Amino acid sequence: MPGLIDDRLDADSLEGTQSVLSGWLKQPGDQVRAHEPIAELETDKVVVELAAPADGVLVELLKESGQEVFPDEVVARIRTGASPRQAVPHADSKASAADSAATVATAAPRPRLSPAVRRMLKEHGLNASAVNGTGRDGRVSARDVEQYLASRETVKGAAAAVRVTAAGESRRVPHDNMRLSIARHMVESLLETAPHVTAVFEADMSAVMNHRRAHKAEFAARGASLTVTAYLLDAASRALAAVPEVNSRWHDDALELFDDINIGIGTALDDKGLIVPVLRRVQDLDLFDISAGLDLLTRKARDNALAPGDVRGGTFTISNHGVSGSLIATPVIINQPQSAILGVGKITKRVVVREIDGEDVIQVRPMCYISLTIDHRVLDAFQTNRFLGVLVERLEAYK
Secondary structure: OOEEEEEEOOHHHOOOOOEEEEEEOOOOOOEEOOOOEEEEEEOOOOEEEEEOOOOEEEEEEOOOOOOEEOOOOEEEEEEEOOOHHHHOOOOOOOHHHHHHHHHHHHOOOOOOOOHHHHHHHHHOOOOHHHOOOOOHHHOOOHHHHHHHHHHHHHHHHHHHHOOEEOOEEOOOOOOOHHHHHHHHHHHHHHHHHOOEEEEEEEEEOHHHHHHHHHHHHHHHHOOOOOOHHHHHHHHHHHHHHHOHHHOEEEOOOOEEEOOOOOEEEOEEOHHHOEEOOEEOOHHHOOHHHHHHHHHHHHHHHHOOOOOHHHOOOOOEEEEOHHHHOOOOOOOOOOOOOOOEEEEEOOOEEEEEEEEEOOEEEEEEEEEEEEEEEEEOOOOOHHHHHHHHHHHHHHHOOOO
């Protein structure tokens, strides 16, 4: 017997982040199979696919592109046990569903898209229905998408050109969903949730650089790239084990301490924003396993292929802002609901004084500033400095 099934956004896949519908992959009247993606939603962390819960025909879309979707909210409805023609209701259905039924009744299924076109639509956050298809039976081609993007940029440029203020000409670039979500998350963390305090230590990276030179080729032969970030994760894991309060979450009635050390790594996506994939159970990994895990996560982040599970469950975060040239950044805003975040500056050669055989000697060493920004509700100066001390000690002890 035919039946109507609600398709809902799974709350567990979001971990509290805001989700916005970026586009429909299927249209009313389309046949769908269980677990087949029918829509894409964008959070501040990752693009999530909404899958069909069962075989059937998509009969109703309850959200439009650009609208926010809340956890467990019904987004679409699918009719099972019926052909596409039987599943689509007529415009004279019950009054409560008149508008949506009329829309469904008049909507013609769009021709299938080629993999190249689907990839282009996904990259630019477009819905195929917005693009005028010039191919056979209205099929959207790659050229159609390119022309649509070019026309959209022309419209944006024309709108920008007419904006003149006392400061001169300017242009307005609309925020994308990821940038808006990041902005909200940062404001909530800094101004509405946690009192931020930052401590800064200096690390001599000579041991790390020497160890990396000695083992880089070996790691590459085994299939992993040995990066400075891998050493940072290894050292942070040691420090978190020594000061477990840093690996925690604040609750109004208690401090939740985590047994597993799941470290997120801030990864820049050029000018598109920042994403934080998570390497899990770092306390059980050696330097090679950390390097291999980092390789995989970084590659998936750059290819926009991270799954929801890749960005969930972090207990601590590292922001290696030095890769883009900065020496110190403060405060590095805590990735709530975590209790602290590590900031790592650029490694630069500086003149330092070292005592050798009782004599002060001037040397040139690769140095970097390492900061820990804490939630002062959770941590005080003692735990903060203890954590940084253990971390720096580990970085300077590689042989």
